Amino acid sequence: MAAISLPDTIGAMTAAERLVSPCGRCDARRLSVCQGVDDRCLDQLAAAITTIRLQAHATLASEGDEASHFFNITSGAVKLFKLLPDGRQQIVGFLFPGDFVGLAVRDTYAYTVETIAPATACRFDRRQFERLLERFPNMAFRLRERASDELAIAQEQMLSLGRKSAKERVASFLLQLSRRAVRLGLPGNPVTLPMTRADIADYLGLTIETVSRTITRLKTSRIITLGPDHTVTLHRERLEEIGEGWGGDI
């Protein structure tokens, strides 16, 4: 039962798991998504995986294309977005290391996937992967949990887009980024904003001007502090009050 090494990771890492695989290469048996999977399966998985390396603003998949592959982000960050005919854009999610692309997909991609920073990802043949899942229900179970998490995030985002003010949207977005950073084993405060104002705006259903003004107002009210390299220090109590809709004035 020798340890078998997969190209990079097949994801589902917890923060703790990530700590034991600092360089992106890891022993698959340490990954929660692989628990209960035997070595022979891991061999097959390894055969189905290709590691891809991408520059910033590269496209992994396009809305409407046949969903032939399944991805797991191993470094960097990507955005998922939908477009309207006149160019209006809505980002439906940001994905970071450990996240999957294609959980919500049936036969075609419902969104375009683009890197917002240089990234690496593992690519699987979709049908090959589905066959493996049939034989290894543990992995399928973990994927269902991930899909549930995604859905919960999407619903939280619907609340923001439908009912929160610009100030509240920005506040809950910053808190969401902070929680995500903690999950990845990074400091939750200060937090880094890896995306541009335009991407934040397209995620929050606002314009870049409104995002910029709102961040400025949060800054001058000492609710956040802007640091170097796109870092933001959050003063959690007041930020949470605003983000959760308690109406703290600024």
Next chain:
Amino acid sequence: MAAISLPDTIGAMTAAERLVSPCGRCDARRLSVCQGVDDRCLDQLAAAITTIRLQAHATLASEGDEASHFFNITSGAVKLFKLLPDGRQQIVGFLFPGDFVGLAVRDTYAYTVETIAPATACRFDRRQFERLLERFPNMAFRLRERASDELAIAQEQMLSLGRKSAKERVASFLLQLSRRAVRLGLPGNPVTLPMTRADIADYLGLTIETVSRTITRLKTSRIITLGPDHTVTLHRERLEEIGEGWGGDI
């Protein structure tokens, strides 16, 4: 191998399947979610199911409660919504016969579930059901597909809430209802609006006044026709043009 009858349905019915079980009682082996499940399992399923009957505006589950049960709607309609402290409400989904409550749930419900019309549902003990899923991966697979569909709908809704005008939101909402009706084996045109203006508003991130005005404007532009009993006839070409953001003026 006698046919085994479950109390009502455990869901995942296609339109065709629904046709063979007109009264809500059905042979579980006809349901896609049960394919490959043997009779002994069906016995256990039957034991884990309770049929519940609900009036309009009854609560099945509340945001924040421990997620002890899993539901499948067998008749009527329910809404899932989230609340902000000051009473603002966002409906994150409407569910109709065949739909599941609790796909997106981990340990607590992320939303409140309330009927918008008299309804019946099947209730499962969550842990018991999860144990069955471990043994019957086919069912787990179908559930993952359902969760994927839900996520795709949620993402489409994010596009509406974040980037569409009131007119576009109402148009795509009507088309969504029409598609859902077809899936349930009902006519897709005219379509029935089972929910109030307030519920539509809380789903679309608008106010009741805006919903009312927008519907009126669609009506006077002959893009929809209002019939009796909350029915609406859709003039699809123009409605799709608007709902998909091509900017047809009204």
Next chain:
DNA sequence: CGCTGGGTTGATCGCACTCAACCCGCGTGG
């Protein structure tokens, strides 16, 4: 150097919100 991408700030505009009045159908009770 100038150009470009990312970001901030100001002035003005307009869509959807707010507040208000009113209609209708229905059930209830005097």
Next chain:
DNA sequence: CCACGCGGGTTGAGTGCGATCAACCCAGCG
């Protein structure tokens, strides 16, 4: 029988938040 309240819906007048249009700053880079 009418009076009344109530929930659901429509319509009008006025307001405000965030969009739009525009100017400008700054850093990086060819």
